[in-house]
Amino acid sequence: MDVVTLLHLVVSNTLTYATPLIFTALAGTFSERSGVVNIGLEGIMVMGAFSSAVFNILMYPTLGTSTPWIGMLFGGLVGILFAVIHALATINFRADHIISGTVLNLAAPGLAVFLTRMIFNKGETGPIARTFGTGNIPLLHKIPFIGPILFSSILLPAYVGIALALISWFVLFKTRFGLRLRSVGEHPKAAESVGINVYFYKYSGVLISGFLGGMGGAVVAQAIQGNFGSATIAGQGFMAMAAMIFGKWNPVGAMWAALFFGFSQSLSAMSSVIPALQAIPPVFLQILPYILTIIILVGFIGKSESPHALGETYIKSE
Amino acid sequence: MKNWKSLMLLGTSALVLVACGNKDANKDAGKDNTGEGDFKITMITDTGGVDDRSFNQSSWEGVQEWVKENNLPQSSGTYIQSDAADQYIPNIQQAVNDGYDIIYAIGFLLAEPLEEVAKQHPDQHFGIVDGFVDLPNVISLGFKDHESSFLAGVAAAYTTETNHVGFIGGEKGFIIDRFETGYKAGVEWAAKKLGKEIKIDSEYAESFKDAAKGKQIAASQFSSGADVVFHASGAVGDGVFNEAKDRMQADSSKKIWVIGVDRDQEAEGEYEGGNLTLTSALKQVGQAIKLTSNDVMKGEFKGGQVVYGLKDDGVGLSRGHLSDEAWKAVEEAKKLIVDGEIEVPEFTYSQN
Numbered sequence: 001m002d003v004v005t006l007l008h009l010v011v012s013n014t015l016t017y018a019t020p021l022i023f024t025a026l027a028g029t030f031s032e033r034s035g036v037v038n039i040g041l042e043g044i045m046v047m048g049a050f051s052s053a054v055f056n057i058l059m060y061p062t063l064g065t066s067t068p069w070i071g072m073l074f075g076g077l078v079g080i081l082f083a084v085i086h087a088l089a090t091i092n093f094r095a096d097h098i099i100s101g102t103v104l105n106l107a108a109p110g111l112a113v114f115l116t117r118m119i120f121n122k123g124e125t126g127p128i129a130r131t132f133g134t135g136n137i138p139l140l141h142k143i144p145f146i147g148p149i150l151f152s153s154i155l156l157p158a159y160v161g162i163a164l165a166l167i168s169w170f171v172l173f174k175t176r177f178g179l180r181l182r183s184v185g186e187h188p189k190a191a192e193s194v195g196i197n198v199y200f201y202k203y204s205g206v207l208i209s210g211f212l213g214g215m216g217g218a219v220v221a222q223a224i225q226g227n228f229g230s231a232t233i234a235g236q237g238f239m240a241m242a243a244m245i246f247g248k249w250n251p252v253g254a255m256w257a258a259l260f261f262g263f264s265q266s267l268s269a270m271s272s273v274i275p276a277l278q279a280i281p282p283v284f285l286q287i288l289p290y291i292l293t294i295i296i297l298v299g300f301i302g303k304s305e306s307p308h309a310l311g312e313t314y315i316k317s318e
Numbered sequence: 319m320k321n322w323k324s325l326m327l328l329g330t331s332a333l334v335l336v337a338c339g340n341k342d343a344n345k346d347a348g349k350d351n352t353g354e355g356d357f358k359i360t361m362i363t364d365t366g367g368v369d370d371r372s373f374n375q376s377s378w379e380g381v382q383e384w385v386k387e388n389n390l391p392q393s394s395g396t397y398i399q400s401d402a403a404d405q406y407i408p409n410i411q412q413a414v415n416d417g418y419d420i421i422y423a424i425g426f427l428l429a430e431p432l433e434e435v436a437k438q439h440p441d442q443h444f445g446i447v448d449g450f451v452d453l454p455n456v457i458s459l460g461f462k463d464h465e466s467s468f469l470a471g472v473a474a475a476y477t478t479e480t481n482h483v484g485f486i487g488g489e490k491g492f493i494i495d496r497f498e499t500g501y502k503a504g505v506e507w508a509a510k511k512l513g514k515e516i517k518i519d520s521e522y523a524e525s526f527k528d529a530a531k532g533k534q535i536a537a538s539q540f541s542s543g544a545d546v547v548f549h550a551s552g553a554v555g556d557g558v559f560n561e562a563k564d565r566m567q568a569d570s571s572k573k574i575w576v577i578g579v580d581r582d583q584e585a586e587g588e589y590e591g592g593n594l595t596l597t598s599a600l601k602q603v604g605q606a607i608k609l610t611s612n613d614v615m616k617g618e619f620k621g622g623q624v625v626y627g628l629k630d631d632g633v634g635l636s637r638g639h640l641s642d643e644a645w646k647a648v649e650e651a652k653k654l655i656v657d658g659e660i661e662v663p664e665f666t667y668s669q670n
Contacts, residue, residue, distance in 0.1 A: 001542050006541075012537060013537055016534055123368070123369030126585065127559075127586050131560055131563060131564060131567075133563070134567075134568050135568070153568050153569075224557055225529045225553075225560070226556050226559060226563070227556060229369070230367070231553055232529075234528075265530075265531075269521070269531060269538055270534070270538045272519045272521050272539060272542065273541065273542045
């Protein structure tokens, strides 16, 4: 295998694992920056995966090749609906964030599998009609050497995720909306004292989180798993939260963390291709992602500090 | 204090009442439908559930077919789903209490729980699929997966154009070892016949669920030149099929194939422009359950171990999209195995 093919394989395998994590880690960032802990990302992903898989199967005859993209948006919308529960519970009813999030995580798989049974009369949807597949990024794939490695026959939602990470960074750190959203997560009393509508920004954070998390689930169902069943989402939501913390609640940092997880995870799948890896017992490759994470967390990242008022219930002053 | 006590008493008695009520209701319902003395069987799934597109589902299909073939009411064949490993023993126990003529436990994960319950009920008939329990009241239904995998290997060898094939296993262990060993032996046998050398990549996902891992491993194997991949990895295979689909949708000039496992996975291989499921290594769990149930009904239940192989069609290979030449070779290999001329090795690493 030549170098270009090998590097392309490394990149595409990394993105296979990282793409859903990028979307969902961004989801977590928005929610937590507004001060609401969103441990329910896993449940939101389940709903996104379920709804997009159903959408894909039912709508493919009318929508054709664009089905997975519209399905991804649909998964995002269902994610928003599901996140409304979390927003209501934590913001209006002052429920504990962890408990509300856990409720989402417990309710989603049961609800989704129940609905799947109602629709398809079995516990999983069966193969979806059209997966994302791979494609070339226009123009960029023509760059010599880099193009064939990074931008051709690649999972396209991955680049949507990376673009979203950059946009999210801009929104959070360079716009008025972002500044206010962050201020609500740091010190809601101070924010309110200068006339910022705290509830509005908290709702924005949680609902954007629902949208991105739902899309993350939709990517799993439509790009990797190819169906929806009870095992489709198994821990990705929690991995995404880890990526968010690893990335210091910064969208671009979270993206890099997700890519790093994807890269270290993909190494153990490539021992048949990279001869040097064959000398290493597979067990070591399988624990490698966790060891690398610990080393980097301890050695290089430094203190990862959460938003100051994270998880606190804010009660509007009269 | 007194109030509390009476409240608690009331609560517990209500619970007991509800529990009893349920049981009675079930029993009555059973009687209404089946009548006195009618024959009924049940099965207990492992955590995969009856829709796992693998042996739980095949077992359940077998139970349903058996009910239909014997013109019994639907309530004569039921299943109990296990959502977690700690439910195995209670579920088996519940089936014993409900009084079935034979109770099947599906999958080797249930072997130990079944042994525990079966010891306490020596008069109850049990069956275990894909596992072994050494008790006179338990029949262990085994399958020679290595024989069907051998045929899958022959099919792969006759189909590959790059002389490079792949194997993707789930969790490493003696169950999947059979698949890998048989497959490799099949590829080698056919390669010798064809007079060429065929490279075999073999990799384990160390999971039966992680589809992303399956996709990554499949990507590695396809990229390095393999054009036929056999997976014995449960839902990890979903990722394998997806990777192959992505590749075929992007560039259909390089034909690649996936060989399915346990059930006919034809539906999983469908993509725009064709189907990439070459064939599937079949395991007729349902057939085994039907045969055993018939024996029990005739009063000829015998404990011990029955192993189904190619000889009695307990395992096999689907015709799928195999070329005539490949199918002929598969048929020939099958005949040689059935006649005992080829002895397929069973284990490589797990047992000596």
